[in-house]
Amino acid sequence: MSVLVVIPARYASTRYPGKPLVALRGAAGDAKSLIRRSWDAAMSVAGVDRVVVATDDYRIADAARTFDAEVVMTSTACENGTERCAEAVRNLGDGYDIVVNLQGDAPLTPAWFIEDLVAGLRAQPDAQVATPVLRTDGRALNGLLEDRRAGRVGGTTAVFGADHNALYFSKEVIPFTGNVYSDDADTPVFHHVGVYAYRPAALAAYPTWSAGPLERLEGLEQLRFLERGAHMLCVEVAAKGRQFWELNNPEDVPRIEAMLQEMGIA
Numbered sequence: 692m693s694v695l696v697v698i699p700a701r702y703a704s705t706r707y708p709g710k711p712l713v714a715l716r717g718a719a720g721d722a723k724s725l726i727r728r729s730w731d732a733a734m735s736v737a738g739v740d741r742v743v744v745a746t747d748d749y750r751i752a753d754a755a756r757t758f759d760a761e762v763v764m765t766s767t768a769c770e771n772g773t774e775r776c777a778e779a780v781r782n783l784g785d786g787y788d789i790v791v792n793l794q795g796d797a798p799l800t801p802a803w804f805i806e807d808l809v810a811g812l813r814a815q816p817d818a819q820v821a822t823p824v825l826r827t828d829g830r831a832l833n834g835l836l837e838d839r840r841a842g843r844v845g846g847t848t849a850v851f852g853a854d855h856n857a858l859y860f861s862k863e864v865i866p867f868t869g870n871v872y873s874d875d876a877d878t879p880v881f882h883h884v885g886v887y888a889y890r891p892a893a894l895a896a897y898p899t900w901s902a903g904p905l906e907r908l909e910g911l912e913q914l915r916f917l918e919r920g921a922h923m924l925c926v927e928v929a930a931k932g933r934q935f936w937e938l939n940n941p942e943d944v945p946r947i948e949a950m951l952q953e954m955g956i957a
Contacts, residue, residue: 692788692789692813693740693786693787693788693789694738694739694740694741694787694788694789694790694791694809695739695740695741695742695743695780695783695787695789695790695791696733696736696739696741696742696743696790696791696793696805697742697743697744697745697763697775697776697779697780697790697791697792697793698726698729698730698733698742698743698744698745698793698794698795699745699746699765699769699772699773699775699776699779699792699794699795700726700729700744700745700746700748700751700755700795701746701747701748701751701769701775702746702747702748702750702751703748706844706939706940707938707939707940707941709750710725710795710796710938711724711725711726711729711746711751711754711795711796712724712725712726712750712751712754713725713938713944715728715798715938715944715947715948715951716948716951716952717948717951717952717956717957718951718952718954718955718956718957719957721957724754725795725796725798725938726744726751726754726755726760726795727754727755727758728798729793729794729795729796729797729798729800730742730744730755730758730760731798732793732797732798732799732800732801732802733793733805735802736802736805736806737802737806738806738809739791739805740787741761741787742760742761743760743761743762743763743779743783744760744761744762744763744795745762745763745765745775745776745778745779746762746763746764746765746775747764747765747766747767747769747775752764763779763782763783764782765778765779765782766778770902770912771912772792772794772795772912773792773887773889773894773897773912773913773915774897774898774912776790776792776887776889776894777894777895777897777898778898780891780894780895781895785891787891788890788891789809789812789813789888789889789890790888790889790891790894791805791808791809791886791887791888791889792886792887792888792889793805793886794885794886794937796885796937796938796939797884797885797886797935797937797938798938798947799933799934799935799936799947799950799951799956800884800886800935801931801933801935803928803929803931804823804825804884804886804928805823805886805888807823807926807928808821808822808823808886808888808926808928809888811888811924811926812888812890812924812926815924817922818890818922818923818924819889819890819892819893819916819921819922819923820887820888820889820890820893820913820916820921820922820923820924821887821888821923821924821925821926822849822857822883822884822886822887822888822913822923822924822925822926823883823884823886823925823926823927823928824849824851824881824882824883824884824925824926824927824928825881825882825884825927825928825930825935826877826878826880826881826882826927827877827878827880827881827882828872828874828875828876828877828878828930829871829872829873829874829875829876829878830874830875831878831882831934831935831936832864832872832878832880833872833874834846834936834946835848835864835880835882836864838940839863839864843939843940843942844862844910844939844940845862845939845940845943846882846883846936846937846939847860847861847862847882847883847885847911848860848861848862848863848864848865848880848881848882848883849881849882849883849925850865850866850881851881851925855924855925855926855927856922856923856924856925857913857917857923857924857925859914859917860883860909860911860913860914860917861909861911862909862910862911864880865880866879866880868880881925881927882935883913884928884935885937887913893916893921897915897916900915900919902915903915903918903919904918905917905918906918933954934950934953934954936950
């Protein structure tokens with residue numbers, strides 16, 4: 692089954708304008724843009740046939756071409772990364788069995804997250820979309836709770852049923868737990884990893900649906916699938932000693948840089 696990875700990136704982020712071009716300094720002291728680190732993450736994934744950056748901004752396109760990325764220009768009318776992926780596929784043409792959306796704000800995404808995600812979708816023919824979830828440890832959970840106490844919208848959490856079908860995603864920390872966890876203790880809260888694998892028919896249908904009330908309230912694109920009754924599979928992935936965090940706010944830059952240095956990622 693052929694796999695296309697699309698990295699949707701826009702300049703006009705509401706919370707952090709120009710985010711794809713923000714420099715992140717790694718363990719070797721080298722500063723690389725967020726879009727470059729996202730590209731590097733995509734290129735490290737095994738079993739991928741093609742990787743493209745999808746953007747509506749020539750500043751991002753020009754930056755991506757400096758490291759020989761393939762760029763697909765898309766419309767400014769795209770409301771989110773899924774719509775941008777759908778437009779990119781329309782521009783590229785058919786021929787892919789699975790399309791992966793590696794959102795351009797997740798430079799710490801390990802290759803096996805995406806490899807496991809694709810394998811999970813392949814193994815569940817009834818699933819239309821799949822997305823990874825990572826069980827938080829106490830350190831990650833405390834980071835999510837700290838963001839909410841400070842009034843920041845940080846990472847997204849996920850809840851799913853016994854069959855791993857998604858029940859809900861929220862920018863609040865769900866499910867509620869009043870327990871206190873040490874940094875290295877497992878918790879019942881799952882961090883949603885901002886990556887999606889779509890079957891082409893589901894991706895093509897997405898832009899034809901209007902956003903529902905839950906998507907508008909939470910600002911989470913994946914809720915459009917749930918509100919339309921689509922079968923979304925949550926694939927649990929293992930950290931294997933890696934830390935994970937998205938770049939959502941300017942305050943996340945030093946946090947991610949510290950993680951890059953701790954993990955020895957140049």
